[in-house]
Amino acid sequence: MNGLWQCISIFVFATALGMAEDDIQIVCTEKSVHITWKVNKSMTGNPARLLLGNCFPTRFSNTSTGEAEAEFIFQFSDCGFKQMATWKYVIYENKLTYRPLPKPYPPSFTYPVRCVSDKPNAWIPYFQSSTSGVIQGHGDLAFHMAILNPEFSGPAESNIFPLDSFVPIWAGVDQQTHQPLLLLLEECVASTTLEMYPDTLTYPIIANKGCLVDGKKSHSTFLPRYQSSSILLHLQAFKFAAGEEVYIHCKLIAWDPDNLNELKKACNYNKATGEWELLDDPSKNSLCQCCDSTCIERSRRDTQSAAQGLVLNSVLGPLIITEDSS
Known part of the structure; x- marks a missing residue:
């Protein structure tokens, strides 16, 4: 690996939720991502409404202040991550969402997540999901x-x-x-x-x-x-x-x-x-x-x-x- 993994996060907040800039922490590694999400009182009723792509939190805990913390630890092969590659970088993209109402209603909160790395010399593209593959x-x-x-x-x-x-x-x-x-x-x-x-x-x-x-x-x-x-x-x-x-x-x-x-x-x-x-x-x-x-x-x-x-x-x-x- 030529360079350290880095995480590029794009903030898209629903103002009614009052989310602070440091409420979501993301750590990208070579094959996985670790996300810690501090959610406020209006979002703590049902952890199943918090999603990373199509994955529910791996851990959910309430705090004494009435807030909660959701943790997501997943491989890039999980949760519907989208993999892209240029001749220089490998890029994985997904979204954190909060859905107070079931589909087809849209989420009230969306937080795109993007992990980028220099492409290693031994990298092989993974096209197993291709219907033509x-x-x-x-x-x-x-x-x-x-x-x-x-x-x-x-x-x-x-x-x-x-x-x-x-x-x-x-x-x-x-x-x-x-x-x-x-x-x-x-x-x-x-x-x-x-x-x-x-x-x-x-x-x-x-x-x-x-x-x-x-x-x-x-x-x-x-x-x-x-x-x-x-x-x-x-x-x-x-x-x-x-x-x-x-x-x-x-x-x-x-x-x-x-x-x-x-x-x-x-x-x-x-x-x-x-x-x-x-x-x-x-x-x-x-x-x-x-x-x-x-x-x-x-x-x-x-x-x-x-x-x-x-x-x-x-x-x-x-x-x-x-x-x-x-």
């Missing part, structure tokens, strides 16, 4: 895939993409107790079916053991990594099966970052130079020279590692690509 376990590894919003800060709000727009795709693997792993997309194809059959019509996106072949005829590209165990693909929406549901079928591989070879790589096509380039180490672009021919197996270690559970087939979608550019 895929999370699968394989052995003691957990692979993830998701379609993201244009800022790469969270799940996409829609699965509809106009032709030639960009589909941000994220894939990652939870390393757990493993040595550092490199996440690779060995193969990705688009189809109109959730299941693949021998006669299924497909559109190649990544082929030949990690070559982004779609990049030769579009502006699709692998983006620079922010950590080895995840990869970002900026996929330009293609005309294949326009207007129909499209599924992206990918083969994910968790690999030794120090053992890149012709079969374990991620290669972009540079239109300006007409050359293939290795995403993770431009000094080894020669590993991508086979992208226009056939990348063949050169060692037995690749097969052995695949058998050890470092490979997973995953399906993402459905997407709908429309020909209407608007």
Whole structure:
């Protein structure tokens, strides 16, 4: 962690409640928040009317003066916290509310809470709530895939993409107790079916053991990594099966970052130079020279590692690509 966690609180008071500036104290940590809320007599009748997001207080105690103190201690994965990220910060947002009347009546008091931190180098975005995301376990590894919003800060709000727009795709693997792993997309194809059959019509996106072949005829590209165990693909929406549901079928591989070879790589096509380039180490672009021919197996270690559970087939979608550019 590059910097200390800080809490930024925005004060929005209902004047009739007479809240003082120091009645709410918030302490943010890396994974949780601790809030102490001194509530006045008009709010002490029912602790269930005090909420952090959708969570009730973890502790509620009355004082001799007729006031009370509500305490909230929760992880950021609880209470409906909204997680956002920029390339530099991780941000968690929620609200404290007092509801004297049940929904649909609005709360009479709202206090937004915001916890901000420098994004650590090992940070992995958590997109498990995404309806377009895929999370699968394989052995003691957990692979993830998701379609993201244009800022790469969270799940996409829609699965509809106009032709030639960009589909941000994220894939990652939870390393757990493993040595550092490199996440690779060995193969990705688009189809109109959730299941693949021998006669299924497909559109190649990544082929030949990690070559982004779609990049030769579009502006699709692998983006620079922010950590080895995840990869970002900026996929330009293609005309294949326009207007129909499209599924992206990918083969994910968790690999030794120090053992890149012709079969374990991620290669972009540079239109300006007409050359293939290795995403993770431009000094080894020669590993991508086979992208226009056939990348063949050169060692037995690749097969052995695949058998050890470092490979997973995953399906993402459905997407709908429309020909209407608007």
